[in-house]
Amino acid sequence: MKHHQYEVVIVGGGGAGLMAALYASKGASTAVISKLYPTRSHTGAAQGGVGAALGNAEEDNAEWHTYDTVKGSDYLGDQDSIEFMCKAAPEVVYELEHMGLPFSRNEDGTIAQRPFGGHTNNNTGKPVTRACYAADRTGHMILQTLYQQCIKNKVNFYDEYHVVDLLMSNGAAAGVVALELATGELHVFHAKAVIFATGGHGRVWEITSNAYAYTGDGVAITLRRGIPAEDMEFFQFHPTGIYRMGILITEGVRGEGGVLLNGDGERFMERYAPTVKDLASRDVVSRAMYLEMKAGRGINGKRYLYLDVTPDLVNHYATLDGRTRPDGRPYVTSAEEILGKLPDIIDFCHTYLGVDPVTQPMPVQPTAHYAMGGIPTNMRTEVVIDAKNKVLPGVYAAGEVACVSVHGANRLGTNSLLDLVVFGREAGVRAAEFAQGADFQPLPENPADFVRAQFDALRNGSGSEKAADIAKEMKEIMFDHVGVFRVEEGMQQAVEKIRELQERFKNVRVADEGKLYNTELLNIWELSNLLDLAEVTAVSALARKESRGAHARDDYPDRDDRKWLKHTLAWLEDGKVKLGYKPVVKTKYEPKKRVY
Amino acid sequence: MQVKLTIFRYDPENDKKPHFDKFTVEAEPTDRVLDLLEYIKDYKDGTLAYRRSCAHGVCGSDAMRINGVNRLACKVLVQDVGTTLKVEPILGLPVQRDLIVDMEPFFDHYKSVIPYFVGSEEMPQKEQLQSPEDRERFDDTTKCILCGACTTSCPSFWANGNYVGPAAIVNAHRFIFDSRDQAVVERLKILNDQFGVYRCHTIFNCTDACPREIQVTQAVGEVKKAIATARLD
The missing domain is CATH 1.10.1060.10 (Alpha-helical ferredoxin)
Known part of the structure; x- marks a missing residue:
């Protein structure tokens, strides 16, 4: 077993991890440990834009952005953190531009922006152009730019090292344990501060936009170390995933004027969100789609709808909506403009569907997309471990793995990229500051024992169960019963099923006895993470007897602020989920009925 | 339809030299080659080693040689390459295991x-x-x-x-x-x-x-x- 020592270790090499690395390495010895080459991280799959009220094309301000985010969160987001993020947004977007990020441009040379769901002019209620974009690969450009800057700044990377445990001593961070994929060797990283930036866990669900790597490692590791998970019942289903595959079709398609159509050819969002229509926030659109399909108005009665961005149709509805360009001209698009602004979407549709979006509609269905919940933190990205927000010294989390909470019950499009740059930076700054004022905690004795025991169990199972079967059953039940719409009975079934799968999982056996790139061992360990997260999600969801944001119940269709305007905290103790709650931080926005 | 795959195998821990393994799997024409590899790993041979992450052609993990040309396994469909597939690691970099090369x-x-x-x-x-x-x-x-x-x-x-x-x-x-x-x-x-x-x-x-x-x-x-x-x- 090899030992390393850094003042700050960052777990995960996506947008949040790399942003943290750029800042932490200015003030402390720092290493980024990533199970993937950093440029493979899922930040690179984000498409449509990063939200910031630059006001380049029309009037906008950070206060509107703050209010939209609070409203989008269905009032579950912590308002102090949201305000902090939205105020920092313009400055952090300029910072990315100064790092060389190739944003698309307006004619006057400023950063181009497009409308996105839930982002509005607070005076008119109409969509506002707030999403700063680089074609439809904004996440790719953020990831590449941050990685490039890390090379420039000589950041230390441990690529393809899979972090599998958090070490603590005296109630504070002491480091992490990682498995080096290439050799199978365990490494102990002794650290003063640990930043989790491991991303989300969409692989819990059958249809997902998420990468194979999105297995919730950070939340699972911290749950096993007694740290709670916050608001896990809130998981976003993005309205437009490619039918059956779940691959993301950016909301930017609707920002550019695309509309959703049901089997009758009707633009059904007019009935659900009369003002912003197809640009309502994601929970609203996904629910509307679900209801249309349930009423038999899917395409040919099937479980999908059409997303149509063919220019004639876009122009037809743009005229009806009275949509204009920022300079006041009527909005008229062309095949050429669509091709220029959405090249990757068109490529995905060609490749996977044989469909040309410039002439044909795209078959879409809601797809599991983003974890609003995660490791609880305060707005300084410090991990907090109880209802009174007690800080766990030296442990930080940022990006999708964290629950600050800036997204509450539903995240607005473009706020994930914003979250990871703003709070990634914050985590880097804070962790370095902490490291400058703290000593290394002693490493626990036999630091790798806990992980070795987990791996031994996976190697010594009876082999009577296949990991792939368990994964399939988990994904199906979670998609059917802890998905877009939920009811008591279904969630109860899901909880029982996941517990059954947890038992059956004990009989799984890793067949690969090799050391080098034993991806089977790690894939099965990742499945154990997904099972834990599925259980925590289902139990948290079952307990919340209201509908709020992404948590929509047929049997409790209304939001209940009197009983449920609070964050869920879930602990995993001896294999059982224990729930607690903590208050939402409110500054100036009183909860109101949410209408788009 | 049935797809026959011939896959390059090499585990430096146990193999003196590389060899090829053959697998036959049921597939849809619209399946990705990556889907077939996943099926093999899940149900036929868990020791098969390759990289993958996003599964839709944007992360760059799964470049490999498929029927003699370099492709991403997640961005090429069975209907694009046919039902007889030879899958090998990309050339010019040392093989670390099976389809994984030293990047x-x-x-x-x-x-x-x-x-x-x-x-x-x-x-x-x-x-x-x-x-x-x-x-x-x-x-x-x-x-x-x-x-x-x-x-x-x-x-x-x-x-x-x-x-x-x-x-x-x-x-x-x-x-x-x-x-x-x-x-x-x-x-x-x-x-x-x-x-x-x-x-x-x-x-x-x-x-x-x-x-x-x-x-x-x-x-x-x-x-x-x-x-x-x-x-x-």
């Missing part, structure tokens, strides 16, 4: 070309302005996902691994033609080296291999031209 030499070449933005000392308070035309000038090469498909399809790279390779040149191009960048001459000097752009013999394998449809050979040509017309002394 370090590839990333070392990438890092050698100053693959990052070098801005002015003085930055404006807001964004640096750039016209849509200036932005368009390097748009194509911003698409690179560093999968390695181009470099490992290049006969010049196979012949001499010291050649920086098309991927590194593509990433240099992305900055050389960015109107905001201040290190153009330094990059051109690096690529004017004996292991730089002149190793490219316009074979176009790289352009054909690129899963992002970057005009790689054209980008290399533009860098050659920039070197020829720049003052590098």
Whole structure:
């Protein structure tokens, strides 16, 4: 077993991890440990834009952005953190531009922006152009730019090292344990501060936009170390995933004027969100789609709808909506403009569907997309471990793995990229500051024992169960019963099923006895993470007897602020989920009925 | 339909030399080759080693040689390549296990070309302005996902691994033609080296291999031209 020592270790090499690395390495010895080459991280799959009220094309301000985010969160987001993020947004977007990020441009040379769901002019209620974009690969450009800057700044990377445990001593961070994929060797990283930036866990669900790597490692590791998970019942289903595959079709398609159509050819969002229509926030659109399909108005009665961005149709509805360009001209698009602004979407549709979006509609269905919940933190990205927000010294989390909470019950499009740059930076700054004022905690004795025991169990199972079967059953039940719409009975079934799968999982056996790139061992360990997260999600969801944001119940269709305007905290103790709650931080926005 | 796969296998811990294993799996014409590999790993042979993550052609993990050409396994469908498949690791980099190669030499070449933005000392308070035309000038090469498909399809790279390779040149191009960048001459000097752009013999394998449809050979040509017309002394 090899030992390393850094003042700050960052777990995960996506947008949040790399942003943290750029800042932490200015003030402390720092290493980024990533199970993937950093440029493979899922930040690179984000498409449509990063939200910031630059006001380049029309009037906008950070206060509107703050209010939209609070409203989008269905009032579950912590308002102090949201305000902090939205105020920092313009400055952090300029910072990315100064790092060389190739944003698309307006004619006057400023950063181009497009409308996105839930982002509005607070005076008119109409969509506002707030999403700063680089074609439809904004996440790719953020990831590449941050990685490039890390090379420039000589950041230390441990690529393809899979972090599998958090070490603590005296109630504070002491480091992490990682498995080096290439050799199978365990490494102990002794650290003063640990930043989790491991991303989300969409692989819990059958249809997902998420990468194979999105297995919730950070939340699972911290749950096993007694740290709670916050608001896990809130998981976003993005309205437009490619039918059956779940691959993301950016909301930017609707920002550019695309509309959703049901089997009758009707633009059904007019009935659900009369003002912003197809640009309502994601929970609203996904629910509307679900209801249309349930009423038999899917395409040919099937479980999908059409997303149509063919220019004639876009122009037809743009005229009806009275949509204009920022300079006041009527909005008229062309095949050429669509091709220029959405090249990757068109490529995905060609490749996977044989469909040309410039002439044909795209078959879409809601797809599991983003974890609003995660490791609880305060707005300084410090991990907090109880209802009174007690800080766990030296442990930080940022990006999708964290629950600050800036997204509450539903995240607005473009706020994930914003979250990871703003709070990634914050985590880097804070962790370095902490490291400058703290000593290394002693490493626990036999630091790798806990992980070795987990791996031994996976190697010594009876082999009577296949990991792939368990994964399939988990994904199906979670998609059917802890998905877009939920009811008591279904969630109860899901909880029982996941517990059954947890038992059956004990009989799984890793067949690969090799050391080098034993991806089977790690894939099965990742499945154990997904099972834990599925259980925590289902139990948290079952307990919340209201509908709020992404948590929509047929049997409790209304939001209940009197009983449920609070964050869920879930602990995993001896294999059982224990729930607690903590208050939402409110500054100036009183909860109101949410209408788009 | 049934698909027959012949897959390169090599585990340095246990195998004296590489061999091929054969698998037959049920598939739909619209299945990705990656879906077939996943099925094999899940149900037939858990020891099969390969990289993958996003599964839709944007992360660059799963470049491999499929029926003799470099492709991303997640971006090629059975209906595109037929029902008899030979799957091998990309060429020119040491095999670590099965379809996994050592990417370090590839990333070392990438890092050698100053693959990052070098801005002015003085930055404006807001964004640096750039016209849509200036932005368009390097748009194509911003698409690179560093999968390695181009470099490992290049006969010049196979012949001499010291050649920086098309991927590194593509990433240099992305900055050389960015109107905001201040290190153009330094990059051109690096690529004017004996292991730089002149190793490219316009074979176009790289352009054909690129899963992002970057005009790689054209980008290399533009860098050659920039070197020829720049003052590098």
